[in-house]
């Protein structure tokens with residue numbers, strides 16, 4: 001799929017792509033949820049009422065004219081009144097998403113607002129979260145309740161009591177990223193709550209993190225793209241898309257790099273939604289400098305140092321899947337002595353304090369010489385390996401293990417494999 005360039009995409013087309021993505025990533029049911037776009041003419045394009053979300057086509061999207069006239073083959077969504085109420089209240093909002101994803105609904109039925117100070121990106125993307133009291137779905141009252149919260153400019157995301165969530169954005173991609181990030185946050189919060197006590201970041205720590213973006217990285221001009229370099233770009237795009245499909249990455253999270261020649265490598269850019277990454281979005285890094293005109297991931301210096309210090313490492317993935325992150329935000333030890341496969345693939349996965357992977361890159365690069373994966377508190381998991389597919393597999397194994405541990409926490413504590421059995425695995429699978 002081409003990158004979702006909203007500038008050149010018809011509203012009906014954008015809605016169609018995004019509702020399908022939401023449905024296929026398990027964030028809405030066939031009947032639930034509705035999304036809309038207000039275009040520059042004031043026309044509101046909205047999903048139809050009662051049509052299967054799994055098989056929607058752009059022709060199914062309904063247009064409501066400013067005078068209330070409806071153009072299209074179906075009736076507009078029954079929740080259209082609150083979409084209109086939001087647009088009437090906030091002119092800068094051009095896209096609205098409403099759905100009932102399980103994580104956000106958990107907060108809406110527990111009548112709580114999720115705290116996004118668990119990882120630095122989440123707070124900036126989601127902003128402050130509002131809360132609208134219950135009213136009957138489709139009613140004018142629900143529209144008034146929601147519009148009342150949106151009157152406060154600081155809110156772009158609102159929990160609907162005993163119902164779900166509604167989010168606004170300056171365009172569809174902006175609203176979608178906020179939606180996806182907030183739902184992932186909620187899933188992480190729920191998982192972390194099962195494991196232990198939540199550890200939150202202060203606003204100062206989050207600001208510090210954002211100040212660390214490498215604005216001043218050097219660039220080189222004479223960039224060329226030999227065949228082997230292009231092959232890596234294609235492979236990276238495939239693995240990133242697969243990571244999104246498997247729930248290991250979302251639009252706003254996830255960095256991938258692959259060693260190219262010597263200590264030169266290719267790395268993702270922070271500004272491109274991961275679902276839509278194309279080969280031309282990947283950044284070539286030569287002698288620690290980035291190809292002209294592109295911004296590499298903020299962890300480019302760390303990746304460079306890892307490749308310099310560890311000749312056996314040829315690919316790196318950093319991301320924030322909701323079960324591994326439950327360990328990273330609750331300070332709970334992630335013990336991979338669960339099943340033989342997990343231990344054979346990962347061995348021990350240590351945790352390091354928040355910020356260390358920017359402040360002490362030598363230390364972290366050395367650690368990754370000894371440990372295949374590291375959890376960074378309130379930040380991410382870093383996984384390394386030889387071929388990119390192998391590193392991706394390690395990441396999957398890690399997230400699956402974390403998921404099992406989170407589930408086991410409800411039925412009884414982990415009974416780890418013993419030292420003797422580990423020795424046996426060490427010998428049988430030639431693990432150092």
Ligand SMILES: [Zn+2]
Pocket residue numbers: 032033079098099100137163164
């Ligand atoms: Zn609803």
